Amino acid sequence: MTAQANYTSSDFHRIRHMYRSSTGITLGHHTKDLVYNRMSQRVQGTSAQNFSQYLDRLVVDSKNEWGAFTSALGSSPCCFFRDAAHFAMLKEYLQVLRTPGALLWSCAAGTGEAYSMAMTAHDALGGDVRSMKILATDIDLSALAVAEDGVYPADRLRHLPQQYKEKYLVRLACREEAYQVVPEIRRMVSFLPCNLAAQELVLKGKYDAIFCKEVFDHFDPATQQGLVGRMAGMLKPGGLLFMGETEPGLGGDQRFEHRGEKVFSLKPHFLGGAPQG
Template identity: 35%
Template structure:
């Protein structure tokens, strides 16, 4: 016969298995708060996703009610939990050389430009996009100091930390050529077998920073020859999309390019940008 668990453990087991109620009022408040903080629009069909992601925070904090959690957040606008809240509700789907048609365009553009070629990856996630940009630029421009720079940012500090580490599973690099693997990555051995790390000479061309695209005071080291803002706008409403695009205008050098995601159309959002290729935009009025 199995002996009963101590009362404390029994209570903990019940807490872990019991589904905490998420009322309509609390769901709507969560949607309002993530929109205010990050500009992200959450539709009704995202309710289960919201529950599954935030309930982990409640468990971690020992809370048993979404109302208590929201009250804790709203009681202090600088509470560190706000970052965990944002991290929980952001979506990070990425891969090396995703939407691969962009990288030959980037390479050709970089080849024709003079001076230090600077690129901003505005939604860097776990790093696959900025490192794909870096590999493209290294292939075209070489590795000389001051020849190119990639600034990688994301609102989610957890994924940005992974990006900055530069460590990936080897099977995540299937889209890379063998020469690129050899040139830009180190293979792990022993307990690190199956892992790779971005080489330090590539990392020396990279800068990382947490950036909220809605924060007008965020330190963005522009202007840039190219900005990658791909598959980000789909999470914002039209007003927020227009606000972000307007902010990009002074951050692009004359003749610079803005790369969008496959399901995004900026032509209908802003007169400042004109389509230059497949989901690639340039400024409609170039500054001198």
């Protein structure tokens, strides 16, 4: 067992610096104990004698351990239908749009958000989703792995509407109660690791709707502004940007119109995120 006595303030500040350099996310000073709880398992799992030795190894180690490092510090809960009002707005938007080939993006998908979007889209379009694509990205590789499998214990589904649970999940024949998302819904979603603070996002296409929730408040103001610009450049005119309840919003940003509930639409005359003459 790694004793907390071997976890120093210097270790914590090194972890904060390395995590920020890797992800762009700043860990608050109040997270010192949380960081210890999450990272101690990595230290033990690599047989390092202490945090300092683990971090020294991490500097020269392969990208595999970097992925485990960022995943350990990530916070990607299984959030099916987090903020029901947003999914009601997405459903209404897709019903008006009536585009089977719509393109949607879940920026910080965790393990449940992209499937929540897929179920909503399937319901909104009466199953006519033959060419719809949903991109699910996250910096947390372990969350993406869980989502790709699409298997969840019953206690992770408590916010899933009952009619969706009955229609879009199947009970698995195993000792503990567990369910898997049906293939038709899983096929709608593609998963890709993504660092939203990277200089370039290797993503293609223009999106009809982007869920970028509980993301902005992890970044400093300059990174937030850059990210908003990227989102604007990747939305179709009239496309929707969904943000988290605790995030600052886009008040005063002339590229967007506020639609309520921390949802914003790109104004048609701001094609590509920049004013058009």
